Amino acid sequence: MSCPDYSAQGYQTIVVSLDGPVAVVKLDRSKQRNTFIDALALDLIAAYELLDRDDRVRVVLLTADHTAPAFCAGADLSSGWDRVYTEEDERQGRHTHKDAGGQVTLAIFRCRKITISAVNGHAAGVGVTGFQLPCDFRFVWAGAKLSFPFVRRGIVAEAGSTYLLPRLIGYSRAVALLLSGGTYAPDSPLLQGLYYASFPNREEVFPAALAFARELAANTSQTSVAWIKALLWRGADSVEGQHLLDSRGMADLVARGDSAEGARAFKERRPFKFSDVLSKDLSDFVPWWTELDVRQRTSKL
Amino acid sequence: MSCPDYSAQGYQTIVVSLDGPVAVVKLDRSKQRNTFIDALALDLIAAYELLDRDDRVRVVLLTADHTAPAFCAGADLSSGWDRVYTEEDERQGRHTHKDAGGQVTLAIFRCRKITISAVNGHAAGVGVTGFQLPCDFRFVWAGAKLSFPFVRRGIVAEAGSTYLLPRLIGYSRAVALLLSGGTYAPDSPLLQGLYYASFPNREEVFPAALAFARELAANTSQTSVAWIKALLWRGADSVEGQHLLDSRGMADLVARGDSAEGARAFKERRPFKFSDVLSKDLSDFVPWWTELDVRQRTSKL
Amino acid sequence: MSCPDYSAQGYQTIVVSLDGPVAVVKLDRSKQRNTFIDALALDLIAAYELLDRDDRVRVVLLTADHTAPAFCAGADLSSGWDRVYTEEDERQGRHTHKDAGGQVTLAIFRCRKITISAVNGHAAGVGVTGFQLPCDFRFVWAGAKLSFPFVRRGIVAEAGSTYLLPRLIGYSRAVALLLSGGTYAPDSPLLQGLYYASFPNREEVFPAALAFARELAANTSQTSVAWIKALLWRGADSVEGQHLLDSRGMADLVARGDSAEGARAFKERRPFKFSDVLSKDLSDFVPWWTELDVRQRTSKL
Known part of the structure; x- marks a missing residue:
């Protein structure tokens, strides 16, 4: 059994720490409103793959600093949408592009532990689709602005969100969220059922999620x-x-x-x-399904 | 057309009676909190298969005595989990095990009549998954404690619940219910949409469900x-x-x-x-799908 | 790019007009309570297919006169259910019947623009299944009576409703709506999540939906x-x-x-x-799925 030292993994954009059997993954780009960049994707993917295999870990809790301007303000558009392409995409042809948001979704989705997202700030785009939808439980600040801007940016809804969102809360709400391109509060009827718990103050979200995580870790x-x-x-x-x-x-x-x-x-x-x-x-019978390989042939992802 | 006499079927653990076109299936292990044992599974499977073929029957209503300590307290764990194995499992090899909860789910699910569960008491484990999820309508006592204890017992969520629950109320709520392992009241936001009607008093549940059943039986x-x-x-x-x-x-x-x-x-x-x-x-075109055979080769189930 | 003149299409039962990038499709059988007849199906199918290909159009808004007795009172049963058969059905054999309600559902469902239904009156049968479920957004009058009468008429729930309804709002609610055969108000717990917005007065529904449509058309x-x-x-x-x-x-x-x-x-x-x-x-990659041909060989539909 591997017992990795998470402080020695060289993550640039996140901090991973163990609280007994609960792993806390904290976004560490507060000044940049935790916008999504390739380095963040790579750190998250590496971390969740390691946490998945670490027998000490029973629950993985994703969060941000509650004083950050946002939980995650979405993609960094400072250089336009071209940033979605990696060097590998350019070498292999852009049609081989594997969206980094979806790679994060998959890393969280495939993690066999209980996963929680403690959304203690505003979230846009991949901050919802990649950082919340693949988790088992979502805790949220009641004042969070949650944006689904895709149709108003000329892009697709990514990170597997068109698969996950209709399954999580039904097609009626999912279609409305994704085709309106709107910004919603957690208590919107359109988001009903998506969040396990919501809290009036930003600073309450993480402690509540951590207490929940500890209880589950101890008893499951x-x-x-x-x-x-x-x-x-x-x-x-x-x-x-x-x-x-x-x-x-x-x-x-x-x-x-x-x-x-x-x-x-x-x-x-x-x-x-x-x-x-x-x-x-865990029985050799698992996995019984065929795992689709979603890596680019020589991708660093 | 077969007109079976339900009082002559020799059921040990249930009582089946006809109220005109409404069949009432009553759990009859009140002193044992209607815990789930093989004999109960066998009786329920036999009864629903018969009711499915009985042209007189239009609605099947499952319930318990409202004075019983529970609608169904789940599996009988007095001899540990080994009770899940039947003699047939032992003869054929335990990997051929067909879970009795799932066999009950299938018998109810495959019944081509309207099926209702009148949950007039607490329910745990298979008392939810096998006795409620496969039904078309669920009536419930507002004070019922509904438990999904699987992750806290070291077993799987059974009786097809991982198929039915996410489809019935969406993955977001279903995942939360099954991975929290918690006990919830019918008015919990996590259970929203699962129950057709709830009632403050235990004794109201069955009469209301019966009146509803009679109306449907008369007019459908x-x-x-x-x-x-x-x-x-x-x-x-x-x-x-x-x-x-x-x-x-x-x-x-x-x-x-x-x-x-x-x-x-x-x-x-x-x-x-x-x-x-x-x-x-009923048209010969039905069934148009291929029915999966889920019997053990020589199983008595 | 085709720029059809919608007033020159010879529609008998609907009026189609452009409000900038918003197309308004108005049911025009108020005196007949907008009951569903073959001519209406044919007009709607033709209109949605044209609107789908008209680059000027970004949102398609279906509605009725808010003073009509109903948004759509369902099938015209004045000559019994035999009306479901077209002349083509009779020529080819009734088993080749393609239900007109489903053909309307498909025309709306396949329209690649944003589709809205502004339900400013009562709706029954296909008035719900064919005129609402395939749309992306549903606006409704809070006083509307919404009927799902199929089990009380001896027919199937049609127009793809057994596919769409459980996906839109989950199986628990969909099964209850379709097997109860009941009439429900928009604020019924069973309909929760189906409507994007509801309005106390009939005359408010269309203007609100139009304003919403204009905003989406301008910004998506x-x-x-x-x-x-x-x-x-x-x-x-x-x-x-x-x-x-x-x-x-x-x-x-x-x-x-x-x-x-x-x-x-x-x-x-x-x-x-x-x-x-x-x-x-639009990329040649779309459609990536195989479209099922649902036309009768020589059908006029």
């Missing part, structure tokens, strides 16, 4: 979480097929330590002590 | 219901494909008696007298 | 809208696949004029002047 099984996330997003296309998959999962987990501990601790009304870890205790 | 076409349920859950993967399917359904039903009666009674502003039945009047 | 990119609609409804079946598609869209749009204008106008805080049009500036 790593293998159970990974199985359920996989069943949710990589499921069968019929309820019968899903029954076959979850039966397989049940048979696997019932043979592991965490299920015995879960039943015992529940019966004895005492705190859980789950110890199964992904590196050793 | 059996073939129309079966077609619409099939279109909803076994539809095409594009709106064009769905148009082809529902055109086929329209052409079929317009040639049947119920559509003529529907138009006439509506025009004459009199009660409907629908008489088409599934055993005679 | 035609190509961006077309791409995002395609990504939403013709997306991949995994988030990875969607990332590949939206990356392709991003690379395409970043090379076009509208994205440069979007970034510049945003930076200069001035109104947008988008000029890319579908006939010239």
Whole structure:
């Protein structure tokens, strides 16, 4: 099992720290309103891939400094949209472009731990699509301005948002958000169901999310979480097929330590002590789906 | 057409009775908090398969005694999780296990009649996933505690819940419910949209659901219901494909008696007298999908 | 680029007019409560197909006279359900029937512009399924009675509604609406999320929708809208696949004029002047999906 030292990874744009089994990923470009640049994408992708494999970590919490002008103000447009292209794109041809926002979405989405976004400031574009939608839980400041500006910029809604948003809250709301190109508050009827909790003050968001993360980290099984996330997003296309998959999962987990501990601790009304870890205790049956390779042939991403 | 005598089926754990065209399935393990055991699964599966084929039945209403300690307290963990295995599992190998909760879900889900769950007590685990999610309508006691404990027990969310829950209320809420492992009241924002109606007192739930069931049974076409349920859950993967399917359904039903009666009674502003039945009047075109066989080779389930 | 004269198209049942880049399609059978007949279907299909290809048009707004007895009272049942059959159906065999409601749904659904329905009166059957569900935005009169009568008429829920409704607002609500066969007000919990805005007075609905349409038409990119609609409804079946598609869209749009204008106008805080049009500036990559042919071989539809 790898126990990486996150302070030694050389991240330029984020700070990653462990709070016991909770990993906190903090955006570190406050002065630039945490705008999205390639370096930030690369740091986030590297961090989530490492956190996914680190058995010590049970919950990953993304946040920003609550005094920053924004949680994430979207793409850095100072040099226009051409910034979306990487050097690799130029070498391989622009049609091979793999959008950096989507690469971040995938890194978070594929993380087999519980993921939370603590949105303690305004968010625009990829600050919503890439930094919030792929997470399992979203905490938000009630005063946040949340922008979906794509149709008003002449670009696509990116970062897999056209896949995730309609599934998260239904097509009716997702279509309205993406085609209006508007800016909404968390209590907008259009955003109903997207946020797990909202808070009147910016400084409350992270502590609340951290307390929630600690509670989950202390009382949930790593293998159970990974199985359920996989069943949710990589499921069968019929309820019968899903029954076959979850039966397989049940048979696997019932043979592991965490299920015995879960039943015992529940019966004895005492705190859980789950110890199964992904590196050793996740069935070879996972993943049962074919993972699409989304890397450019020689991409540094 | 078969007219089974439900009192003669030898059910050990449920009571099935006909109230005209409404079948009431009552859980009968009140002293055991209606915990889920193999015998209960087998009774429910047998009953729903019979009710599906009984032309007299138009609505199936699942409920419990409102004085029971729970509507269903989940799996019986008195002997640990090993109880999930049947003798057949042991003979065939545990990897062939077909989860009993999912088998109940399928029996209800595949029932071509209108299905209702009248949740007049607390519900945990399979008491939510297997006894509520596959139903068309859910009535609930506002004071019910609804638990999704899977990640806190080291097992998977079962009974097809990872397929049904995100479709019923969206991925954002479904992921939060399943990964938090929490207990929620029916008025929780996370459960919004899941329940058709809620009632402050336990004793009100069943009578309200029964009145609703009777009204639907009196005024809906059996073939129309079966077609619409099939279109909803076994539809095409594009709106064009769905148009082809529902055109086929329209052409079929317009040639049947119920559509003529529907138009006439509506025009004459009199009660409907629908008489088409599934055993005679459901098109051979249904089912148009391939049903996945989920039985173990020699399973008694 | 075609610039059709909509007043010269010979529509019998609708009036189509241009308000700058906003096309208004007005149902013109007020005395017949805008009931659905073949002629209306044919007019709507022809109009939406033309509007889809007319580069001048950015938003299409469907409405009725707010003094009409209904926005659309559903199918004209004066001669029973047999009216669903066209002469073509009779020639080719009724099993080849292509439901006219679904053909209207498809014409609206396939329109690559922003589509709005301003529901300023009661709506039943196809008045909901065909005239509202395929639109991007729905504005409604708060006093409207919205009926889903299918199970009480002995027919299927048509016009692709069994595909669209569960995706728009989730299966829990969609199943309840379609299997109850009930009539609901826009503020019903079952309809939550379906309407973008509702208004206490009938006469307010159209002006509000028109103002909204004008604002969107002035400030959104035609190509961006077309791409995002395609990504939403013709997306991949995994988030990875969607990332590949939206990356392709991003690379395409970043090379076009509208994205440069979007970034510049945003930076200069001035109104947008988008000029890319579908006939010239939509990538050959669109459509990437295979369009299902839903025409009858010799159908006039």
